[in-house]
Structures are given as structure tokens and as C-alpha cells.
Amino acid sequence: MSGTTPGAEDATRPGEQLPRASGTLTGQEPPEPPRANVLMKEILRGSAVTTILAIVLAMIVGGILIALTDEDVQESSAYFFARPGDTLAAIWNAVYGGYEALVRGSIFNARADDFIGQIRPLTNSLGFAAPLIAAGLGVALAFRAGLFNIGARGQMLMGAIFAAFFTFNLDLPMWIHLPTTMLAGIVGGALWGGLVGLIKAVTGAHEVILTIMTNYIAFYLLLWMIRTPGLLQREGTNQPITAPTPASAQFPNLLGPAFPALDWGFLIVVAITVLVWWILERSSLGLRIRAVGENPHAALAAGINVKRIYVYAMLFAGGLAGMAAMNQIQGSVTTGFSGTIDAGIGFDAITVALLGRSRAWGTFAAGILFGVLKSGSFAMQAQGIPVDIVLVVQSLIVLFIAAPPLLRTIFFLPKSDAEKAAKARAKAAKRRPEDTRGKAVSA
Structure with missing residues (x-):
């Protein structure tokens, strides 16, 4: 007892020894964090x-x-x-x-008397979501190619013009008339979108300016056609409205007349979502589209025809917007349409594509969300x-x-690696002038 010092006695206690040092100064790497x-x-x-x-x-x-x-x-x-x-x-x-x-x-109306009335709001939301998803997929696909397509409205209007002008006067059985009308709308939107891609590829004009102008052209073209007898104006009236969609060209109800807002157009949109996902993520064309969207100069150096990809992307984008228009005139608005047939869907599609991060299934989910918000807004209005x-x-x-x-x-x-790197660069840039100033003072 008398020959030992208190410090030495404390150092010999095994339970109070400090942990072994680690890190760059000791030559030992710190342990990795747990996988969880x-x-x-x-x-x-x-x-x-x-x-x-x-x-x-x-x-x-x-x-x-x-x-x-x-x-x-x-x-x-x-x-x-x-x-x-x-x-x-x-x-x-x-x-x-x-x-x-x-x-x-x-989503669900617990106050309804029966189960049909309780789930009818969900079917209404899916019905509202169908054209939003279709148009959003068109905008998202163009985004993946590096094109900011804000012309979905004009492409929808042109698809409606094509469908009404070429197919509304036909007398065909339903199994021919319905797909013919849908195909005419898709072709009309694709041609209108492809025109933008072609002009950009040939002249280098910016797609934002082109799509804004084509929106106005399509809108005023539709106004002129629905105000002109013999074109799209309904017979026997001077109102700017088209004839009703023929019964043989309308989408049948998916779950029967108890759910009028949900038709076969929603299933077609689901199939289109799968197709767009496969094109973008699994096909060689999708690889080229994504490469051009990431870096068109590198894609050109790799042998990809960038101009052709621009045309292809806008063709697909316009066709999908045309499909959104068909969900309107073959499903939601079958009593005749006017210049407001797009119902703001063309611009909402930009929001849907951004929310879905330009991915096919992300855009699908975003369209469902916006359909829910749109359907629920009517009940909210009833609440004042x-x-x-x-x-x-x-x-x-x-x-x-x-x-x-x-x-x-x-x-x-937690911050992302890119944010951490940016913060480190900002600190380094801030530290450099201080170091330079200190060296100057010492000199």
C-alpha cells in the first residue's frame, strides 16, 4: 500500500482502461458502421x-x-x-x-348506405387519374430524352381533332369503331408532337418555344373548326361544340353502370404504363433515349443519332397525350367537346411527371395521387x-x-453524398482566401 501510488493503482484496474485508439493517426482504420x-x-x-x-x-x-x-x-x-x-x-x-x-x-365514403356507394369515390379517382397518367407519361418520356415538353395540351387538342374529324361520322361496329377512334387520336397527337421534334432536330429551335406556340395553334384551330358548319360544329346548332361521341366509339364501363367514371380506358392506360416502362428501361431505344437525355454530346460521340432520338421521343410523347385526349372524349366527355376538352390536363401532366421523377411507375402513382386530390376536391367544396x-x-x-x-x-x-461534397467544397473555397491572407501577413 505504501509503495504504490494512487495513479499506478488506478492504471492497473482492468475495468477502467480506456479503449484502444484508432484512426488515421494510429495507422488503424475505424470500424465500419453497422449494416442496419x-x-x-x-x-x-x-x-x-x-x-x-x-x-x-x-x-x-x-x-x-x-x-x-x-x-x-x-x-x-x-x-x-x-x-x-x-x-x-x-x-x-x-x-x-x-x-x-x-x-x-x-377513396372511401363511410357514410354511404351500401358497399357500392362506399367504394364509388375510389373508382371516380381512378377515372380522373387515367388521362393524367397518359399525358404525364408523355411528358416524362420527353424529360428522359432531355426535352422539356410543355405542349401536352396542344397534342391533346390535336388528338381530339383527328378523332372527331376522321371517325365521328363513321358507321362501324364497336369492335372496329372504338380502336379506330383511339388510334386516330394517338396519331393526331403523335404527329403534332413529332413536328416539334422534327423542327428541333432540323433547325435547333428550343422545344419550349415550339411547344408553347403549337399549343396556341392547336387551340385556335379547334375553335375555328367547332365554329364552322361542316367541319366539327354540331349540326342544327350555332354553339361551338362538336357532335356527341358515337356510342360505338365509347369505352365501356369497367365495373358496370354503378361506376360510370371508371371505364376500359383505365386498363389501356395501365397497359401503356407497362409499355413505356419496358421501352425506357429494357429496350435499346430506351437506352439511347436515356443516353441523349443525360448528355447529348457524349451520346453523339458514342454513335447515337441524337436528332432522330428527338423526333422519336416527341412522337411518343405526342401519342401518349393523344391517348389522354381519347380518355376524355371516349370516356369522360361523350356529349360533345369544346375548346376546353383538355381540362388543364396538359399542364397538370408536367406536375405529374415531375412528381413521378420521370419514371413510368412513379408517374403512374403520381397520376393516382392527383386523381384522388381532384376527386376529393368536390367533397371539400361541399364543406365550404x-x-x-x-x-x-x-x-x-x-x-x-x-x-x-x-x-x-x-x-x-441525413444529407446525400453530393450535398456533403458540395458543403466540403464550399468550406474549402472559404478557407483558401483566409490562408492566402495569413501568408501575406506573415510575409
Whole structure:
């Protein structure tokens, strides 16, 4: 006892020894993190989590807007400090009632008397989603080729013009008339989109300017044709509207007359989604499209005909937009159509493609989501909630998806490798002037 020092005695205790040092200074690499941690980090960095969180955050902001525009909330907020419970209860009732109406009008109506009435909202949502998916696939395919196609509206209108002008006056059996009308619409949209691709390939004109101009041309061409007797204007009227879609050219109901919004057009859209996925991800043409979209100069150096790919991509994009128009005139709007037959789908398709990250199945899921929002917006309106709030939610979803660093900051998610590298470069660039200034002072 007397011959030992306290420090030496503490050092001999095996239970209190410090862990062995490791790292670059000792020549030993630190141990790798557990696989579960790495897997969780990759999941949190993934696009699926980013998309889900973007939807959640947009719904939160939408709930705030619902509360701010609710009359009960506004009235109870006047005496918030006297009775805060009334304001909180009014906020809960407003937000819960709004989103409950959204679900009830788009997915499942628990208040309906029978099962058919309960699931009818879901079929309505799928019916609304079909043209959005078709047009969104066209925009997404063009995106994969590096083309910003905002001309889906004009391509839809031209598809409707072709279908009405060439097939509405035919007297054919249904098994011939229906596919003929659908094919005419697809061809009309494909030719209108292919024209943009051809002009870009030949002259180098930007596709954004071209598609904007072709939108206007198609719109005013349709207006002229539905106002001119003998072209597309309905006989016996001077109103700018076409004749009804022939019964033999209409899509049959998929689940019977109890679900009028869902027809065979939705199954065709599902088949088209599979086809687009196979073309982009499994075919040699899809490989060339993706190569051109990533780097057209490298693709050209690899022997790919970039100009031809531009034409092909816009042909496919226009044909898919034409299919969206056929979902309208052969399914949803069969009593005759006017210049508003696109119903904003051509521009919503851009949002759907962005939300789906230009992938076939991602675009399909995004189209379903937007169909749900559109179908549920009618029930929300019945609750006194402005339909514009649904549009705000849609816009916020795209905004948050387009800004992944913002989402990671809000939800404290791990940063991606690219973000870490960018941050390191920024720190290095900031450190260089300080080092240079220090050297100058020392000199």
C-alpha cells in the first residue's frame, strides 16, 4: 500500500482502461458502421421517403390554410386569450373535416348506405387519374430524352381533332369503331408532337418555344373548326361544340353502370404504363433515349443519332397525350367537346411527371395521387373549403420534391453524398482566401 501510488493503482484496474485508439493517426482504420445503420441512412436518403415527406409537409401547409380560411376559426380567434380551447377545437374541426371530406370524396365514403356507394369515390379517382397518367407519361418520356415538353395540351387538342374529324361520322361496329377512334387520336397527337421534334432536330429551335406556340395553334384551330358548319360544329346548332361521341366509339364501363367514371380506358392506360416502362428501361431505344437525355454530346460521340432520338421521343410523347385526349372524349366527355376538352390536363401532366421523377411507375402513382386530390376536391367544396387549397397542395408537393435539401433540413434527414461534397467544397473555397491572407501577413 505504501509503495504504490494512487495513479499506478488506478492504471492497473482492468475495468477502467480506456479503449484502444484508432484512426488515421494510429495507422488503424475505424470500424465500419453497422449494416442496419447504413441501410436506414440509404432509406432516408431515398426518393420514396422524400416524396412521402413532401406530401406530408404539403398536407400540413394545406391544413394551416384550411384553418385560416375557416369562418369558425376566425370568429373564435377573436377571443382566443379568453377561451383558447374554442379556437383549438375550431381548428381541429376545420382541418379534420376538410381532410375527412377529401378521403370520403376520393377513396372511401363511410357514410354511404351500401358497399357500392362506399367504394364509388375510389373508382371516380381512378377515372380522373387515367388521362393524367397518359399525358404525364408523355411528358416524362420527353424529360428522359432531355426535352422539356410543355405542349401536352396542344397534342391533346390535336388528338381530339383527328378523332372527331376522321371517325365521328363513321358507321362501324364497336369492335372496329372504338380502336379506330383511339388510334386516330394517338396519331393526331403523335404527329403534332413529332413536328416539334422534327423542327428541333432540323433547325435547333428550343422545344419550349415550339411547344408553347403549337399549343396556341392547336387551340385556335379547334375553335375555328367547332365554329364552322361542316367541319366539327354540331349540326342544327350555332354553339361551338362538336357532335356527341358515337356510342360505338365509347369505352365501356369497367365495373358496370354503378361506376360510370371508371371505364376500359383505365386498363389501356395501365397497359401503356407497362409499355413505356419496358421501352425506357429494357429496350435499346430506351437506352439511347436515356443516353441523349443525360448528355447529348457524349451520346453523339458514342454513335447515337441524337436528332432522330428527338423526333422519336416527341412522337411518343405526342401519342401518349393523344391517348389522354381519347380518355376524355371516349370516356369522360361523350356529349360533345369544346375548346376546353383538355381540362388543364396538359399542364397538370408536367406536375405529374415531375412528381413521378420521370419514371413510368412513379408517374403512374403520381397520376393516382392527383386523381384522388381532384376527386376529393368536390367533397371539400361541399364543406365550404375553397378548391384552390387543393391546387396549392399540389403545387407545394412539387415544390418540396424539387428541393430535397429543404426537406432534409426540415425533417433532419441525413444529407446525400453530393450535398456533403458540395458543403466540403464550399468550406474549402472559404478557407483558401483566409490562408492566402495569413501568408501575406506573415510575409
